[in-house]
């Protein structure tokens with residue numbers, strides 16, 4: 001007898017641009033799992049209702065993207081440690097009608113950095129530019145994994161400060177240091193000695209955006225990772241300075257692969273998923 005159809009989804013607003021359905025449906029197919037993954041456009045005011053509907057309709061799991069990664073926390077029954085500490089969820093499992101939230105973004109970024117630059121997190125000093133949702137979702141994972149040093153540079157110092165405080169308290173060591181972006185004299189040394197510089201602001205999404213950091217600060221051979229899913233002007237200019245660069249697609253792939261593994265308990269067919277991603281790009 002054929003197994004009954006398992007339902008999965010991604011909740012976001014907007015969500016039409018999400019390529020998770022193609023990636024996850026290819027993974028289910030490659031593993032012979034009878035499952036369907038769909039996009040559900042979820043305006044913020046409908047999040048509670050949509051989550052309850054998915055629970056009622058016995059969805060097996062779902063991804064959560066912007067702007068719901070933080071707001072979904074109180075709607076869940078359990079949280080994995082990283083998600084709880086970071087205050088960010090991108091993956092939900094429904095099991096025995098209990099909803100458990102995970103954050104696979106940090107894992108995805110860790111894998112992506114390893115693929116792009118051979119980075120070993122435990123030995124690394126990382127600089128994050130930005131202290132918004134993307135940094136919040138990933139920096140805690142690195143701290144929990146035993147990263148050597150995190151430097152978080154942001155336009156608004158208070159936001160970087162409170163994120164660093166949260167991280168340092170959570171891991172009980174002073175691993176993260178915040179700086180205001182307009183004081184390069186304070187963070188230049190950390191930038192020059194960083195194993196990877198991670199661009200985590202929203203700058204680069206719109207054509208008129210300023211650069212998140214003056215490329216004057218960059219030197220040849222530096223490793224620059226942009227969490228945005230395209231070759232941003234920042235990456236283009238970094239490449240012209242002979243930096244090593246990578247965009248957010250690796251992170252997208254590996255966070256999705258980890259979600260798949262959490263839902264199914266199987267190894268994700270990463271190469272199948274990567275193929276789909278490449279075709280779409």
Ligand code: ATR
Pocket residue numbers: 066129130131132133134135154155156159200201202203210212
């Ligand atoms: P998200 O959760 O989508 O990342 P966010 O929490 O608003 O959105 O964070 C956006 C990040 O981009 C923040 O680090 C933000 O800096 P502030 O904390 O100072 O707002 C950064 N950012 C956005 N626009 C910026 C700009 N014009 N100049 C510098 N930083 C900017």
